[in-house]
Amino acid sequence: MADQAQYVTIGVAEEIFAAPVTKVQEILDMRPIARLPQAPDHLLGVIDVRGDGVPVVDLRLILGMAPATDTENTRIVVLAVNGPSGPVTVGLRADRVFEVTILDSEALDPPPAVSAGWSGHCIAGIGRRNGRFVTVLDLDLLLSDTAQARAA
Template sequence: MAEEMKVIVFTLAHEEYGIEVDKVRTIERMVPITRVPKTPAFVKGVINLRGVVIPVIDLRGRFGLVESEYTENSRIIIVAANDLEVGFIVDSANDVIDVMSDAIENPPEVVGGIKAKYISGVAKISESRLLILLHLAEVLNRSEIIQLEQFGD
């Protein structure tokens, strides 16, 4: 029996991606980001969200894609992984959809220039629409989480 999974759909460089709804805390418009020295280039800094300091990562930079100017459609998706809240900057966050587990296939080696380790699967939504599902544990791998946790204290 195929299970249904709710997924937040967002775009990066004209590709559609998904993160499971239960991993997403909130989706915010772009706010001023305070730069933090000695962090990887894709770590844009931290934001103060309702009194909580949250590190922010530009997913384009994380995936080795060309970073672009932020627009009024740009969003920060706040996700929770391993007791850590992190903001992902994305080009836009579009909608929430249901994905059936039997529509998800294992990822190929590279999708849209992104290494397979960052992808948990590819969901076939329709004949012409594929959704790349993020593997949050890899997007925020151990050594980077340790670096980011220092900002949360």
């Protein structure tokens, strides 16, 4: 059990997503975000994390969900992802963060193959936690556009 993968579970709308704990640097309360001119909608801007400018993306918008206003539960999950030219730090705005946990089973189910137009490429797999589905995100793929822009 000690060597089972651990995940940070993240809530967006009514869905539960998970990020490998090895990618998570820290979890921050919501704070002012400096907007960037002509940035894509999902790129909210940058925040200061100990002297470094960290881009923040909205997980809702990346996943094709409607935007939502911040609440007392809104968090920024600071992640280390692999960009095209090495590690990149990116913040992910989420409606809430639940816990660090293991999933009910070590094995993940593959994303469903439902349509030729939808590949599920940013999904590492589908797991379960306490009987509920948890979508484990492939953060390197999900955030590759932001990481590429950051590395440029």
